[in-house]
Amino acid sequence: MSDLLRLARVSRHFSGLQALRDVTLSVASGEVLGLIGPNGAGKTTLVNTICGVTPANSGSVMFDGRDITRIKTYQAARLGLSRTFQIVQPFSEFTALDNVAAAALFSQPGASLKAAREAARAHLAFVGLEAQGAQPAATLTLAMRKRLELAKALAMKPKLLFLDEVNAGLNSAEVERATRLIHELAASGITIVMIEHLMKVVLNVCTRIVVLHNGALIADGAPREVISNPAVVEAYLGQKYAQRSAGHG
Amino acid sequence: MTRSNIALLVLVAAVAALPLFGGAYALRLGTIACLYAVLALSWNVVGGLAGYPSFATAAFFGYGAYAAGVLLGHGWPLWAAVAFAALSALVGAAALGAVLLRLRGHYFAIASLSLAEVLRELVNNATDLTGGGMGLNIPLAAGSGVMAEATFFFFAMWGVLLATALMAIVVGGSKLGFALACIRQNETASSMVGLNTTLYKAAAFGLSACFVGAAGGIYAAWVHYIDPSDVFDILYSVKPIVMALMGGLGSPLGVACGAFLYLGLEEVVWRNYIQIHTGVLGLLIVLLLLFLPHGLSSLRADRLWRRAKHV
Numbered sequence: 064m065s066d067l068l069r070l071a072r073v074s075r076h077f078s079g080l081q082a083l084r085d086v087t088l089s090v091a092s093g094e095v096l097g098l099i100g101p102n103g104a105g106k107t108t109l110v111n112t113i114c115g116v117t118p119a120n121s122g123s124v125m126f127d128g129r130d131i132t133r134i135k136t137y138q139a140a141r142l143g144l145s146r147t148f149q150i151v152q153p154f155s156e157f158t159a160l161d162n163v164a165a166a167a168l169f170s171q172p173g174a175s176l177k178a179a180r181e182a183a184r185a186h187l188a189f190v191g192l193e194a195q196g197a198q199p200a201a202t203l204t205l206a207m208r209k210r211l212e213l214a215k216a217l218a219m220k221p222k223l224l225f226l227d228e229v230n231a232g233l234n235s236a237e238v239e240r241a242t243r244l245i246h247e248l249a250a251s252g253i254t255i256v257m258i259e260h261l262m263k264v265v266l267n268v269c270t271r272i273v274v275l276h277n278g279a280l281i282a283d284g285a286p287r288e289v290i291s292n293p294a295v296v297e298a299y300l301g302q303k304y305a306q307r308s309a310g311h312g
Numbered sequence: 313m314t315r316s317n318i319a320l321l322v323l324v325a326a327v328a329a330l331p332l333f334g335g336a337y338a339l340r341l342g343t344i345a346c347l348y349a350v351l352a353l354s355w356n357v358v359g360g361l362a363g364y365p366s367f368a369t370a371a372f373f374g375y376g377a378y379a380a381g382v383l384l385g386h387g388w389p390l391w392a393a394v395a396f397a398a399l400s401a402l403v404g405a406a407a408l409g410a411v412l413l414r415l416r417g418h419y420f421a422i423a424s425l426s427l428a429e430v431l432r433e434l435v436n437n438a439t440d441l442t443g444g445g446m447g448l449n450i451p452l453a454a455g456s457g458v459m460a461e462a463t464f465f466f467f468a469m470w471g472v473l474l475a476t477a478l479m480a481i482v483v484g485g486s487k488l489g490f491a492l493a494c495i496r497q498n499e500t501a502s503s504m505v506g507l508n509t510t511l512y513k514a515a516a517f518g519l520s521a522c523f524v525g526a527a528g529g530i531y532a533a534w535v536h537y538i539d540p541s542d543v544f545d546i547l548y549s550v551k552p553i554v555m556a557l558m559g560g561l562g563s564p565l566g567v568a569c570g571a572f573l574y575l576g577l578e579e580v581v582w583r584n585y586i587q588i589h590t591g592v593l594g595l596l597i598v599l600l601l602l603f604l605p606h607g608l609s610s611l612r613a614d615r616l617w618r619r620a621k622h623v
Contacts, residue, residue, distance in 0.1 A: 114504070140506035152501035154494055165494050168487065170506035176487055219505060 066125075067092040067223055067254050068113070073122035075105075075112050082108040084279045085122070090223070095245075095255045097269035097286070099262075101299050105278040106258045110146060110225045115139045127222060140170050143222035147212040147229055149258070153200035159207075160196040163187055163214045170219035179218075186214040190244060206237040213244065224248065226257040230264055242267060262290070262304070274299060316609075317481045320565040323572075324349075324477050328470055331463055339462040341579065343534065346469040348555060349571040350527045353476045353564055355552035358520040360562040361489060362513060363496030364413060365421045370548035371428035372401050372521040376528025377543040378435055381448045384533060390468075394529035401525025402518045409517025410510055416499075425549065432544040447539030450532055465534040472530060476523040480564035483519065492516055558600055560609030569608045 068090040075083040082105045090096050098106050111117045113124055115136045124132045131139060145166075154162050163183035168174050187193050190210040195203060200211060209229050216224055226245065230238045238261065245268050249255055259265045265272065265286070272289040274282040276298040282289045289295055296305040327349075330342040351369055358366045376397040383393035412423050435442045442448055456464070483489045491512040494502040503509050532538050551574065559570020577596055582589045604610065 116500075135508075136503040137506050137508045140504060146504065148501070148504075152498055152504070154497040154501065156497055157493070161490075165490065165502075165507070166505040168490065169494075169502075169508075176490060215505060 065092060066090065067127060068256075069125040070113070071123045071125075073109075073112060073119045073124060075108060075117060075119050077117075082278050083112060083119070084277070086275075086278075086280055088273060088280060088283070090254060090256060092222075092254050093252060095249045095257065095268055095270050097265040097272040098256055098258045098275065099260070099265060099272060099299060100275035104275040104299075106275055107149060107227060108278075109275065110227060110256075110258070113139075114144055114146060114225070137169070140219060141172070143220065144225075145170070145216040145219040145221035145223075146225035147209070147216050147227055149227040149231065151205070151208040151212050153203075153208055153211055155199065155201035157200055158197050159187060159192055159200055159203065159211055159214075160184065162200050162211055163218045166215040166218040183214075183218060186218045189217065190214045191240075206233050209233065209241065210244075213241075217248075221253060223254045223256065226255060226259075228258055228260065230259060230261050238264065262300070262308075266290070316563060316565040317484070320477055320481065320568055323565070323568060324470075324474055327473070328467075331466060336459065336462055339459075339466045341575070343462075343466045343469045345572055345575050346466070346473040347527050347531060348551065348575050349568045350469070350473050350476045350523050351548065351552040352555040352559070352567045352571040353473075353480045354520045354522075354524045356480065356520075356556050356562065356564065356567045357483060357492070358513075358516045359553060360556055360567065361483070361492040361496065362516050364513070364516075365417070365553070366424045366517070366520065367421055367546075367549040367553075368405075368424040368427045368517075368521070369524055369552050370544050370546055371424075371431050372405065372524040373528040373531070373548045374428060374431055374435070374540070374544035375404075375521075376401055376525030377532040377538050378442055378448065378528075379525070380529025381450050381532040381538055382441060384450050385448070390530075390533055393533075394468075394526050397529035398522050398526035402522035405521030406514045406518030409514040413510070413513040413517060425546075428544045428546065428549065432540045435540045435544070443539075445540060447537055447542075448532075450536050450538070452536060465530060468530045469527065469534075472523055472526045475526075477564065477568065479519060479523065480567075484564060488512060488515060554597055556607075558597070558604075558607055560607030563609040566607050566609030573608065 066089040070086055070088045073083055073086045086109065100106055108117060112119050115134045119132055123130060126142060126144060131142065154165060160180060160183050163186050164179040167182045168176060168179035184196065187196050190213050192207060192210055192214065195207060200208065203211060213229065229241055233241060242264050245255065257269065269286055271284065272286050273280055274289060274295045281298060282292045282295045290300060290308060291305065296302065327342060327345060330338055355366060355369055358364050379397040379400060380393040383396060384390065412420065415423050436444050491507055494507060495509055495513065499509055528543065555570040555574045556567045558573055559568065560566030578593060581593045581596065585592045
C-alpha cells in the first residue's frame with residue numbers, strides 16, 4: 064500500500080503555545096487510523112493543519128504525491144481531503160438537502176446546482192436522512208446533524224476523510240449506528256482518520272492507532288499494542304483502563 | 313422563475329408606465345425611484361445575500377458620477393461614459409473586495425465606510441481633473457427640450473434598474489447566489505466544502521458596484537453639476553440599507569418594494585413636515601422596523617387574509 068498522506072516534522076504554535084511538535088506520520092491508503100489523546104493534545108489542530116485552516120509553521124505535508132503544506136482550505140477540499148467537525152457546522156437556514164448539495168457543488172469543478180442536488184439525495188439516503196431532506200438543518204437533532212456532517216463530507220468524494228469525534232454526545236444506539244456507517248465507508252475503500260474518545264469504537268474500527276500528547280506523537284502501531292504501551296496508559300488511558308482491558312484480553 | 317421574481321419584473325415594467333400619468337414632477341420622482349431601487353438591489357447582493365454590511369454604496373455612486381462626468385466633459389457620448397463607469401466600477405470593486413472582504417462584521421463596515429471618504433478626498437485634491445471642491449459642470453446635451461430630456465433620463469435610469477433587477481434574479485438562482493448564501497450562514501464551513509470564498513465575495517462586491525456606478529453616471533449627466541459632498545454623501549450608503557431592511561433582506565422583490573416605499577415616505581414627509589422632515593422620517597423607519605422586523609416581504613396577502621378571518 065502506498066502512502067496517501069505523509070507529514071514530516073510538522074510543527075504549529077499559537078504565539079506561546081506549542082500545539083504540534085515535530086509530528087511525523089504517514090497514512091496508507093485504505094487504512095482506518097485512530098487518532099487519540101487527552102483533551103488539548105492537538106488532535107483537532109493536526110487536522111486543521113493538514114486541511115490548511117492553520118498551516119504548519121514548519122515541516123511539510125504531502126498528500127497524494129503533492130505538497131499541500133501551504134494550501135488554502137478550499138483547495139484542500141477540492142483535492143479530496145474532507146472532514147467532519149467536532150462542533151457541527153451546518154448551514155442552518157438551508158435544508159438538509161441543500162447542505163449536502165453545497166458540498167457536492169463546490170468541491171467538484173464544473174458541477175451544476177441541479178446535479179449537486181441529485182447527488183445530495185443519494186448521500187442523505189446513505190446516512191439515513193432521506194426523510195429529513197426538506198427540513199432546515201437547524202431543526203435536526205444532534206445525532207442527525209452529525210450524520211448530516213458525514214453526508215456533507217461524503218458528497219465531496221473524499222480520498223481521505225477526517226472524522227472529528229463523530230460519536231461525541233451521542234447515545235449508545237446512535238453510536239452503534241454511526242459505527243456501522245464508518246465500517247461501511249472503510250469497506251468502500253475511503254481512507255479514514257478518526258479522532259475518537261470512545262475506546263470501544265476505536266478498537267472496533269481502527270486498523271492502526273496513533274497517540275498524541277502535548278502536541279507530540281508518543282505511540283504509533285497496532286491497536287492492541289498501543290493500548291498496552293506504558294506511555295499511552297500514563298498519558299491518556301489511565302491505570303484502571305489498562306487493568307480492565309488486560310483482564311478482558 | 314419563481315413567483316416573486318415575476319412580480320419584481322412586473323413591478324419594474326409598471327414603473328416604466330409612469331411618464332403616461334404625469335408631467336415633469338412624476339418623471340423626476342420616477343427617476344429617483346429607479347435610482348433608489350438600483351442602489352438597494354445592488355446593496356442586497358453583498359449585504360443581503362452574503363451578509364456583509366457594506367457602506368460602500370456612496371463610494372460606487374460618487375465614483376460612477378465623477379468617472380462619467382469627467383469623460384462627458386472630454387466629449388465622450390453618454391452611453392460610452394456610463395458603460396465605462398459601470399465596467400471600471402465592477403473591476404475596481406472586485407479587486408478591492410478581494411482585500412476588504414477579508415474583514416468581517418463591524419470591521420468590514422468601517423472599512424467600506426472609509427472607501428467613500430478616501431474617494432472624496434481624492435476628488436477634492438485632483439482639482440485639475442475634477443474641479444475639486446468647486447464641483448464639476450457637465451455639458452448639456454444640445455438641442456433638446458426640458459421634457460424630452462427628463463423623459464430620456466428617466467428611461468436611461470429605468471434601463472439601469474431593469475438590468476439590475478435581471479442581475480438580482482440571475483444571481484439569486486445561480487451558483488453565485490447559492491455560494492453567497494453559504495458564506496452568510498457559515499463562512500468557515502463554506503471554505504471547508506471547497507468554496508473559494510474570496511472569489512465569490514469579490515464577485516458579489518463587483519456586482520454590487522457595477523450598476524451603482526452606471527446609475528451615478530446617469531445621475532451626473534441628469535443634474536449637470538456634481539460636487540464631492542453631493543455624490544459621496546454618506547446617505548447614499550445608508551438609504552439602501554434602510555430600504556432593504558424595510559423591504560426584507562435577501563428578496564429582490566422585497567428590496568425593490570422597500571426602495572419605493574422609502575421614496576414615498578421621504579416625499580410625503582418632506583412635503584408635510586418640511587422643518588422636521590428628517591426627524592419624522594427617522595421615527596417612521598424605527599416604527600416600521602419595530603413592527604415589521606422582517607420587512608415588507610414578510611407580509612403576504614394570504615397571511616393577512618387568514619388573520620382577518622380569525623379576528
